[in-house]
Amino acid sequence: xxxxxxxxxxxxxxxxxxxxxxxxxxxxxxxxxxxxxxxxxxxxxxxxxxxxxxxxxxxxxxxxxxxxxxxxxxxxxxxxxxxxxxxxxxxxxxxxxxxxxxxxxxxxxxxxxxxxxxxxxxxxxxxxxxxxxxxxxxxxxxxxxxxxxxxxxxxxxxxxxxxxxxxxxxxxxxxxxxxxxxxxxxxxxxxxxxxxxxxxxxxxxxxxxxxxxxxxxxxxxxxxxxxxxxxxxxxxxxxxxxxxxxxxxxxxxxxxxxxxxxxxx
Amino acid sequence: xxxxxxxxxxxxxxxxxxxxxxxxxxxxxxxxxxxxxxxxxxxxxxxxxxxxxxxxxxxxxxxxxxxxxxxxxxxxxxxxxxxxxxxxxxxxxxxxxxxxxxxxxxxxxxxxxxxxxxxxxxxxxxxxxxxxxxxxxxxxxxxxxxxxxxxxxxxxxxxxxxxxxxxxxxxxxxxxxxxxxxxxxxxxxxxxxxxxxxxxxxxxxxxxxxxxxxxxxxxxxxxxxxxxxxxxxxxxxxxxxxxxxxxxxxxxxxxxxxxxxxxxxxxxxxxxxxxxxxxxxxxxxxxxxxxxxxxxxxxxxxxxxxxxxxx
Ligand SMILES: Cc1cc2nc3c(=O)[nH]c(=O)nc-3n(C[C@H](O)[C@H](O)[C@H](O)COP(=O)(O)OP(=O)(O)OC[C@H]3O[C@@H](n4cnc5c(N)ncnc54)[C@H](O)[C@@H]3O)c2cc1C
Ligand SMILES: Nc1ncnc2c1ncn2[C@@H]1O[C@H](COP(=O)(O)O)[C@@H](O)[C@H]1O
Numbered sequence: 288x289x290x291x292x293x294x295x296x297x298x299x300x301x302x303x304x305x306x307x308x309x310x311x312x313x314x315x316x317x318x319x320x321x322x323x324x325x326x327x328x329x330x331x332x333x334x335x336x337x338x339x340x341x342x343x344x345x346x347x348x349x350x351x352x353x354x355x356x357x358x359x360x361x362x363x364x365x366x367x368x369x370x371x372x373x374x375x376x377x378x379x380x381x382x383x384x385x386x387x388x389x390x391x392x393x394x395x396x397x398x399x400x401x402x403x404x405x406x407x408x409x410x411x412x413x414x415x416x417x418x419x420x421x422x423x424x425x426x427x428x429x430x431x432x433x434x435x436x437x438x439x440x441x442x443x444x445x446x447x448x449x450x451x452x453x454x455x456x457x458x459x460x461x462x463x464x465x466x467x468x469x470x471x472x473x474x475x476x477x478x479x480x481x482x483x484x485x486x487x488x489x490x491x492x493x494x495x496x497x498x499x500x501x502x503x504x505x506x507x508x509x510x511x512x513x514x515x516x517x518x519x520x521x522x523x524x525x526x527x528x529x530x531x532x533x534x535x536x537x538x539x540x541x542x543x544x545x546x547x548x549x550x551x552x
Numbered sequence: 553x554x555x556x557x558x559x560x561x562x563x564x565x566x567x568x569x570x571x572x573x574x575x576x577x578x579x580x581x582x583x584x585x586x587x588x589x590x591x592x593x594x595x596x597x598x599x600x601x602x603x604x605x606x607x608x609x610x611x612x613x614x615x616x617x618x619x620x621x622x623x624x625x626x627x628x629x630x631x632x633x634x635x636x637x638x639x640x641x642x643x644x645x646x647x648x649x650x651x652x653x654x655x656x657x658x659x660x661x662x663x664x665x666x667x668x669x670x671x672x673x674x675x676x677x678x679x680x681x682x683x684x685x686x687x688x689x690x691x692x693x694x695x696x697x698x699x700x701x702x703x704x705x706x707x708x709x710x711x712x713x714x715x716x717x718x719x720x721x722x723x724x725x726x727x728x729x730x731x732x733x734x735x736x737x738x739x740x741x742x743x744x745x746x747x748x749x750x751x752x753x754x755x756x757x758x759x760x761x762x763x764x765x766x767x768x769x770x771x772x773x774x775x776x777x778x779x780x781x782x783x784x785x786x787x788x789x790x791x792x793x794x795x796x797x798x799x800x801x802x803x804x805x806x807x808x809x810x811x812x813x814x815x816x817x818x819x820x821x822x823x824x825x826x827x828x829x830x831x832x833x834x835x836x837x838x839x840x841x842x843x844x845x846x847x848x849x850x851x852x853x854x855x856x857x858x859x860x861x862x863x
Contacts (some may be wrong), residue, residue: 304793304812308678316678326794384686385660386653414794420677421662422643426622426650435619435725436651439643441787451729455788456616456644457562462730463617475777475794476787512689514659519685523676526819526838531831534845539853542825543861545841549823551747551802552769552861 389427554582579603622651679816754807810835
């Protein structure tokens with residue numbers, strides 16, 4: 288491949304799904320604690336594999352947008368293997384909807400790209416964020432950057448200047464290709480993310496991270512006003528545990544009896 | 553009257569249940585026009601459904617993931633000035649409507665359970681543990697994708713609507729190198745089945761018992777990520793956060809621990825029955841009926857009992 292390639296992988300800092308997650312009185316998600324979204328480890332792994340397999344120079348940048356705590360997601364991405372980190376943080380981005388998120392991230396991607404002028408670029412995202420779960424940011428970003436979006440990738444390879452992706456479209460399995468620049472959203476089917484070892488963790492301490500705000504992107508808060516806002520949020524009533532029986536050789540019959548009694552047969 | 557634009561990336565000879573359901577939603581909300589990336593040779597016959605007043609399509613067929621599908625939606629919106637632009641919650645539709653929302657400067661809700669003509673939508677978030685309502689801040693349109701099983705699927709037949717072609721053509725931004733249709737499973741579709749039998753690591757690769765149970769119950773087969781990752785069944789059968797969300801009347805969980813990611817895809821089921829040999833498995837916290845036992849003992853008993861009852 289001629290010239291160098293700049294891969295920008297998007298990583299989101301999200302509340303840990305293993306802990307209780309809640310939306311507060313202010314209808315905002317409690318973001319006091321978080322982790323690098325597990326689904327965003329897959330695009331990062333894809334980026335690192337491309338870097339390892341390509342002869343040309345490949346630079347992998349990790350970009351996040353989020354509150355100050357989100358720097359932890361960038362740090363983790365650097366430990367896993369990204370070369371450098373970028374963190375967009377701004378008061379005005381609290382409670383950002385899809386429209387706002389993609390507007391700010393598109394500007395941020397252009398900002399990151401400007402640090403490697405002359406390189407070809409590829410944007411990699413996760414299939415969905417674990418808190419927003421909209422799966423819509425990738426296509427919106429691609430629309431704003433005016434590049435094709437190959438979403439839901441189960442396999443990603445780079446062949447020269449073409450990125451080739453295997454994905455499921457409805458009931459059809461597709462192999463599709465687009466010429467760079469392009470955006471690919473990577474599923475958890477694509478690979479097995481690596482864990483950072485001690486050496487990598489030490490090395491990451493020396494990697495640069497740039498923190499910036501909307502003003503650095505030439506954007507005002509009015510340019511990123513949400514189109515949709517939450518007007519109500521309530522926890523779903525928890526399911527109650529029902530009857531539990533231990534198998535004594537008749538549990539199968541009893542289960543069928545239960546189904547019959549409930550009118551489910 | 554609320555104007556609804558309904559987007560389908562592809563219409564074939566028969567509506568899919570998800571498409572029929574969407575037209576029911578649209579009919580209940582107001583007047584609907586369908587915009588389709590491609591139509592079958594028979595034209596709009598499949599769209600002869602009550603509430604559909606017309607069909608728009610491109611100058612030629614446009615297939616996902618061509619970004620021209622978004623251009624088609626934008627062109628259709630310019631013709632109709634709709635209050636709502638809706639589509640089924642499939643990745644290809646999410647892509648097209650997301651991109652169109654940027655061009656239209658409009659609000660978007662994906663994976664909604666319901667929407668109103670005044671631009672609000674409800675959605676379940678955080679792995680199904682919260683219900684939220686969102687509202688657009690300006691005048692429409694609101695773009696939304698709707699989850700399956702959120703309306704009764706009773707599309708009422710009507711006259712075949714007229715088709716008008718817009719001047720939007722397929723682009724060459726994305727090249728489709730290869731396409732293969734997944735083989736049909738011969739069982740009910742997972743997202744639409746009223747009964748789902750789902751299995752996990754506990755079956756250890758032997759599907760005979762769960763297949764027999766599904767057969768006796770007329771159920772669809774689902775699986776945990778561990779089971780699909782192991783290749784015991786296609787990934788399309790995966791239930792959960794990164795698979796499909798199901799909400800059947802009856803969900804039977806066999807040899808699945810019930811991790812939060814798995815629950816995300818099934819905890820709104822009507823009745824949950826769990827079979828697991830570990831009495832501390834988290835799935836028992838949400839099961840209406842739980843059996844602590846070895847699936848290799850319990851399933852044969854169930855299958856025998858079901859067969860006996862059928863006579
Ligand atoms: C970001 C992310 C997304 C994910 N998305 C999904 C998703 O969409 N869907 C999903 O399912 N998972 C998903 N996972 C994985 C999830 O966290 C669990 O690892 C997975 O669901 C576990 O599958 P399992 O229950 O089959 O296996 P295990 O957790 O290993 O459980 C197997 C169960 O089988 C029982 N068992 C074993 N033998 C028998 C027997 N003979 N009889 C009866 N019971 C037996 C055991 O007691 C145990 O409870 C995701 C994880 C992450 C990090
Ligand atoms: N605030 C954010 N910062 C960085 N990346 C994000 C952010 N929001 C979304 N993304 C990326 O977009 C993907 C899809 O997110 P979503 O559309 O919210 O489900 C995620 O997996 C991330 O890669």
